[in-house]
Amino acid sequence: MKFVDEATIEVIAGKGGNGVASFRREKFIPMGGPDGGDGGRGGTVYAVADRNINTLIDYRYARVHRAQNGEQGSGSDRYGAGGSDITLRMPVGTMVYDADTGELLFDLAAHGQKVVLAAGGAGGLGNLHFKSSTNRAPRQFTHGRPGEHRRLRLELKVLADVGLLGMPNAGKSTLIRKLSNARPKVADYPFTTLHPNLGVVRTDSERSFVIADIPGLIEGAAEGAGLGHQFLRHLSRTRVLLHLVDVAPLDPSVDPIREARAIVEELRRYDPALYEKPRWLVLNKIDMVDDPQGLQEAFCLELGWTGPVFAISALAGQGTQELAWALQNWLDEQREAEHAFDEDARFAPPPQDAPAAGGEPAAPPARRPRRGARPSAAAEPPGPGDENAAD
Incomplete structure (x- = not known):
């Protein structure tokens, strides 16, 4: 297999589905009210580090990766389905840069590390969310938001000691x-x-x-x-x-x-x-x-x-x-x-039953009596001048 350690790709997240303005229409229910559902969210483009891959050859030829759009909402309070996400598997050691600004976005340095390359757009709201006591027949709805669109430069740096x-x-x-x-x-x-x-x-x-x-x-x-x-x-x-x-x-x-x-x-x-x-x-x-x-x-x-x-x-x-x-x-x-610093015992939290500085076990904290409760004889032994003391 040809070794490729640089590639430029384009990732396009899915657009969110639009909300819908709909009203309930059934027999004998002339004023059913709004029942427009929300649009589904757009699909997200993820990247995950895979130690079983050692080259970027797949991204030299497949340069555009597009996630699915969300579906539009519908009546009867039915929400649109969300778009399917896509996951791009990359070699461990891949560094992801913004191709336009040159900014380092992610460093996939560990197997299984997963990052979001382009987030999907949120779905729009149906007119079900706009009803109120003063607006009983709302016709407002919102459109779904577009997903993120990025040009990325992938650079592989192999991991070795x-x-x-x-x-x-x-x-x-x-x-x-x-x-x-x-x-x-x-x-x-x-x-x-x-x-x-x-x-x-x-x-x-x-x-x-x-x-x-x-x-x-x-x-x-x-x-x-x-x-x-x-x-x-x-x-x-x-x-x-x-x-x-x-x-x-x-x-x-x-x-x-x-x-x-x-x-x-x-x-x-x-x-x-x-x-x-x-x-x-x-x-x-x-x-x-x-x-x-x-x-x-x-x-x-x-x-x-x-x-x-x-x-x-x-x-x-x-x-x-x-x-x-x-x-x-x-x-x-x-x-x-x-x-060495992480395993130093000096920085470990002390155990709950650790002895006091003098070597004796620390005494448990005294419990405060309830308000209005009389102290027990065991808790306060009678003094020599107490008239109720035992003979």
């Missing part, structure tokens, strides 16, 4: 094939990856994360070279970026240091927020060099890199499991840190 970044043929697709069950195309020419690929990396029976592979960047992508910045948006939801560098290129004139700096510069020019994301350096094809440790130290020194660095061979699998475990541990720490 880890994003792969690098030049074409750096080994990104080979790495995702090695770590997960994803099977992107791998070949010995550049730009074999033409759309993002997602893979689930399972490090344990109950621990996993999602990794995303996007088409490679080249220097000058901001000016449209290669595939440009078309797919960089898919990295905006990731927690960490893996910058893959081919340290053993087939072309001897290619400088890996220069290519690594070019990728970082393109990232900065595209989005400063994406540039500030946590980034790990991954040196690929380390099995093709004589001194891997020395090359790693010299590479980091010349690049000025002080962050996490891993030396791997995506094809041979050397160092890939250590990289996967390090990513899993780092992601688990990030998730625990995000939920």
Whole structure:
């Protein structure tokens, strides 16, 4: 299936049905009074996030989505039927923009999330609502309101924990094939990856994360070279970026240091927020060099890199499991840190039977006696000067 991550659609909600002016006409009832019913409401256009869909291909060709109009009311106090709603299923991660103003309307970031794209119009009122003691034969009624009409731009940003970044043929697709069950195309020419690929990396029976592979960047992508910045948006939801560098290129004139700096510069020019994301350096094809440790130290020194660095061979699998475990541990720490405040016992509400500050259980509040009631002997023991006290 062709991968489509942008589409422009038009949604038109249903118009509400008109009310009706009608009067009851039956034999032997010459003055039956008004009995005009209301019009039905127009249908509404909804959108729901579905994790079983991973592309916007359906909305590239079906661009207009129209809900049903409400039916008109009729006599005998009969209301018109409401228009049928329609629900558009979209991939999780779809962002809905107003195509005319550019305003972000909705972000469908969770499976099953449902939003209203265009609300249906309300039905009109029949003359039944206008009767009164002074207006016994009203002929007024109202028309149904039109439904909302919008032009929307859909933009898909895939949901992943880890994003792969690098030049074409750096080994990104080979790495995702090695770590997960994803099977992107791998070949010995550049730009074999033409759309993002997602893979689930399972490090344990109950621990996993999602990794995303996007088409490679080249220097000058901001000016449209290669595939440009078309797919960089898919990295905006990731927690960490893996910058893959081919340290053993087939072309001897290619400088890996220069290519690594070019990728970082393109990232900065595209989005400063994406540039500030946590980034790990991954040196690929380390099995093709004589001194891997020395090359790693010299590479980091010349690049000025002080962050996490891993030396791997995506094809041979050397160092890939250590990289996967390090990513899993780092992601688990990030998730625990995000939920630490919510699970802090200091902010939990105290139980009802919590002990007092001195360690003794708190005494229940005393009940106030009813007005006019005499206090009981058990509640107020007699004093020594009470003449009714027991001997």
